[in-house]
Amino acid sequence: PPETRAAAPARPRRGPAPVTDVAKLCVCDLLVAQCDVNCCCDPDCSAADFSLFTTCSVPIVTGDSRLCSQKAATYSLDVKANPPKRISKLIDHVNPSVFCIHSTNYKQALSFSPPEMPTAQNFDRLLKQYGSATFSVAPDSWNVNTDAQNPSDANETYRYEYGVPIQTVDAFLRLPSPVVSSWCSDTNPAGFLVNQATKCTRSVSVEKCDNIQAVSMLFYINSSILAVPKSSQMVNITVQSIVVQSLNGTRTLLNDSEVLRLPMILDELCINIVLGVSYHITYTDGGEIIEAAASFVLGAINQAALSIEQSFEISFTQVNTKPVPLSGNPGYVVGLPIRAGFRPRGYPFPVECLLAALVLNTNKYNQLTILQSTSNQDCLAAQGARTPILFGYNMISGCKLRITAAMKCQPLAENLLDLLKGQSFPEYVASFGNSQAQDVLDWVPITHLHASEQKIYPAFQTPCQIPVSLEIEVKWTKYGSLVNPQARIVNVTATVTTTTWKQLPSGRERTIPVTSSVVFTDVSSPAEPGYKAWPTINVKLPFDFFFPFV
């Protein structure tokens, strides 16, 4: 525990003593316990090593050469001897100049002074002397000086812009985050329209839990947010929901979230400790905040707990819109899911499927999905787990199909096709990350191809085929300007490869692999420079130039 360690007396520590003996100094000795090549002063080298050197990289080692007389160690290689030997001599090096230093009475004149070691006593003095903005606790710009404003902008209407810190009545809306180490720092402001999620560690103890501000709900909702910067319109932070997490990790949603739950000590536990806060801010397109809600996760700590991990996040929603996660704006961002949908029967335009909850393939976020490999690798036992296809990431997954004699081809083929494609495979894929359902031309239809493993069929027989592989190839191109190209999907092809069914004799079984894969191909055409139009020379003769002939 840190308290008992502080009781021991602080001993001032010294740095290592400087080496001043020229016979022991070697600048080229870089490898520890190994001989450096062509380094004649290296103590790790033996006579056999010296015989292999060609020259001495460091011929002389001296102290400050401005001294009048000093000891010097010279190293040279006697190449005439066989084998070559190293000669090292300790000589007196004399500086012939009349301005050489005869002696000095100033100790630090010719060498670096060892730095002062910080101890508990001199730490504050050293911090004041050498510390600068890097080591100060709160930055100077934290205290917003409201007097230093131009009186001319008093009539301007302010609004929040992207990245501007959200102001509250006293300072800024805080989103504690780890700085340098994983301990929480409360000075991280939340930026407007910047969705952030942070996790950090806070030190707690059961005895002091009702004194620590940052674990109580009140700390996060007591200051109201200003609707626009520098205004007096305030938006209160409402509590949207409270989830209570017990010591073993189970979470329950509370029915009433009106009551403010403050930390309190109950039977050696401290309950109602804030473990996570999630802010949801609603804004208008004029840059004004109209609503703010916070959802809390409260937990409990016991005597043994010294620190807890808190997680914070903030998200922004525009008023009167339903948030749809975009996969890019406008081009797809690598790592975000591909959006897909299909055209319901009877409608001329493609509309994102509203029955998303029932459709297993385009999962509830309207994404293209692929079969997810499971640990038991049995195709027929797969529970239908699917994973969304992320743009730019080639994926392959699969399972093993055990064919026994009792299986029939046709039902098996249908099962496998469902397994590979999912319950309803989409028909259209969004070409841009932010394509809206109303824009027909922004959606790319999926082309289906069928390939077969055996090319030649016996005449007059259409044997039963079972699908063994689904390969989705997504062709995308770079679209837009050269300095900021946007990824755009131009073509999606789904190829199902089938193989002929061979009825097995009874008692035998066969295992075949079934795979599904996604490949992204860049089909961008090379960039073309766009120049301004050539200036045209518009020369016309005057109307009556050929008078009197015309």
Next chain:
Amino acid sequence: LSSVPLQLLFYINGIYYIFYFLATLAMIVYKSQVFSYPDDFLAPDLALLFVMAILEVLRLYLGSKGNLTEEEAPLGLSLVITVGSVLLSVYFLVWQTYVLKADVIINAVLLFTYGLESLLKVTAIAAFV
């Protein structure tokens, strides 16, 4: 009778001291540029150099006056001031912050001159008394 060698020595001393003063000042400036010479080491060195210059002027004036007027009092005072000058010269020879070889040479010459001068002053005082 005034001592001619002593007067000669005073004259040479005066010229040599001007050279010594300028050389030492120039070398202190050189040292402060080339080496690390903090202010609290530079200030005493410069101050003592100027004090030495003042003492030297006083000493040579009194000595010369005493020798020419054949009085032993100014000569005696000059001898006493010589002791101070010797101490300052020893400071510049041994206890300065940076002692260069050139410093050693000019201070040695100055000390030799002081020694010779003191000897001649003592004989002059003995002659005048």
